[in-house]
Amino acid sequence: MNSAAYPPMVVMGVSGSGKSTVGRLLADKVGSVFIDGDDLHPVSNKEKMAAGHPLNDGDREPWLSTIGDALFESTNDGAPAIIACSALKRSYRDLLRRHAPSTIFVHLSGASELIQHRLDERNHEYMPPTLLASQLSTLEAIEADEPAIEVDVRLSPEDIVDLVALNLSAK
Numbered sequence: 001m002n003s004a005a006y007p008p009m010v011v012m013g014v015s016g017s018g019k020s021t022v023g024r025l026l027a028d029k030v031g032s033v034f035i036d037g038d039d040l041h042p043v044s045n046k047e048k049m050a051a052g053h054p055l056n057d058g059d060r061e062p063w064l065s066t067i068g069d070a071l072f073e074s075t076n077d078g079a080p081a082i083i084a085c086s087a088l089k090r091s092y093r094d095l096l097r098r099h100a101p102s103t104i105f106v107h108l109s110g111a112s113e114l115i116q117h118r119l120d121e122r123n124h125e126y127m128p129p130t131l132l133a134s135q136l137s138t139l140e141a142i143e144a145d146e147p148a149i150e151v152d153v154r155l156s157p158e159d160i161v162d163l164v165a166l167n168l169s170a171k
């Protein structure tokens with residue numbers, strides 16, 4: 001498939017919602033490049049999270065700008081990327097859209113108990129499961145004017161990807 005047929009996409013949601021898992025699979029399905037936002041954090045952010053402290057707006061700003069640049073460059077090159085990025089607040093999504101206005105957000109949402117269970121079962125380079133509560137309290141729901149697809153994380157990663165692809169082809 002021609003990747004330029006698809007818009008740039010940000011797979012968003014709280015830690016443990018499945019952004020890396022689903023983002024990678026979705027990129028395979030639609031033939032886009034996948035970039036994991038986890039890999040773009042400055043070391044200071046990774047150290048802060050590893051120590052059990054949530055990031056604040058100031059910590060996230062340079063990281064979001066890096067992600068925005070990557071979205072812009074991929075779109076400019078004619079091969080819009082799929083990027084996994086929590087994008088928890090409306091203002092963060094606005095920042096990303098300023099870099100790449102055609103970005104579609106794919107929000108992976110689900111019950112805190114289910115996500116906590118997945119986090120407790122998982123090993124991560126720097127993100128402790130204890131930070132889920134702050135992620136959930138920071139999350140701002142997608143608003144009606146935001147181009148986005150909402151999916152339920154009770155579905156399997158494969159079903160989520162099929163649903164997103166179907167939704168994209170209907171847009």
Ligand SMILES: Nc1ncnc2c1ncn2[C@@H]1O[C@H](COP(=O)(O)OP(=O)(O)OP(=O)(O)O)[C@@H](O)[C@H]1O
Binds near residue numbers: 013020118119157
């Ligand atoms: N839809 C799903 N169904 C079942 N398990 C899932 C699903 N999505 C992800 N998982 C599992 O849940 C865990 C968290 O997924 P993943 O690491 O992709 O989340 P994430 O949002 O990228 O997290 P973080 O932001 O902390 O990196 C992993 O062990 C993954 O295998």
Ligand SMILES: O=C(O)[C@H](O)[C@@H](O)[C@H](O)[C@H](O)CO
Binds near residue numbers: 016085127135
């Ligand atoms: O905005 C944030 O607080 C961070 O992006 C976190 O969400 C982590 O990076 C991610 O969840 C761990 O992979």
